[in-house]
Amino acid sequence: MSGDPPLSGDDLVRVLGTLANPHRLRVIAALARERAYVSRLARDLGISRALLQVHLRKLTAAGLVSAQLELSEDGKAMKYYEVKPFVLRLTPELIAVAVRTLTPPDAADRDGAGGWSE
Amino acid sequence: MSGDPPLSGDDLVRVLGTLANPHRLRVIAALARERAYVSRLARDLGISRALLQVHLRKLTAAGLVSAQLELSEDGKAMKYYEVKPFVLRLTPELIAVAVRTLTPPDAADRDGAGGWSE
């Protein structure tokens, strides 16, 4: 994901929700320095592998990191993660644009008021 | 572009967490168009005042919006909210910088606002 293609409102919420966590920010920071495999990352960050896996799953789902399975020289399977170079810019105006592509709370029974188009 | 974002890691998490919500994004979008008082905003957004109050409180705490109590012509007290013009830029590298100012998993949380906007 890059900053150029306008992120949909729902995607924006998803990305923001993914970013709003100290552990995940640390993961991004660590991977920004150099890619790493799960166990090593967990050791570096000082958290359990299970916990890291959960966070990595969310980061991947949000498209902020990517993974690739590789085989080390001694034949062990290592899953290397790396950050996707993203650029996210946020201002009230840009948010106003993204909000238009948010899925309505309840499209079923709402008396219009037509605020989503414009 | 010069002395850019002195946004601390903890503040960043707080701001991101505040932004990661459809309702709050809608509030920002609405206030970006024009300032409004609580009851009117609630009507426009189609949510209860109680719910809106909670979200406004969080937005205020994050320093994304500000409020000012005013008296209407007929003497009614109205609390007008408006967005603070912020500019938030996010990249893996910028996140790596912010992470250095994150409170480790033991210290208390810091407080502070401003500096990240322009």
Place this chain on the structure above:
DNA sequence: GACACCTGCTAACTTCCTTTTGCATGTGCA
């Protein structure tokens, strides 16, 4: 007084997120 509008709060419920614990798989090496 009754109504319509404005503001604020809390208690309680529900739902989601975070974290731990435990188990399962596989490899290579002494």
Place this chain on the structure above:
DNA sequence: TGCACATGCAAAAGGAAGTTAGCAGGTGTC
């Protein structure tokens, strides 16, 4: 065979966040 290292997942507990419902106050007008 047993240890060390790598991977994965799911259930369960604890906590934080979202939401509703109900209460309080204020003003001005018919």
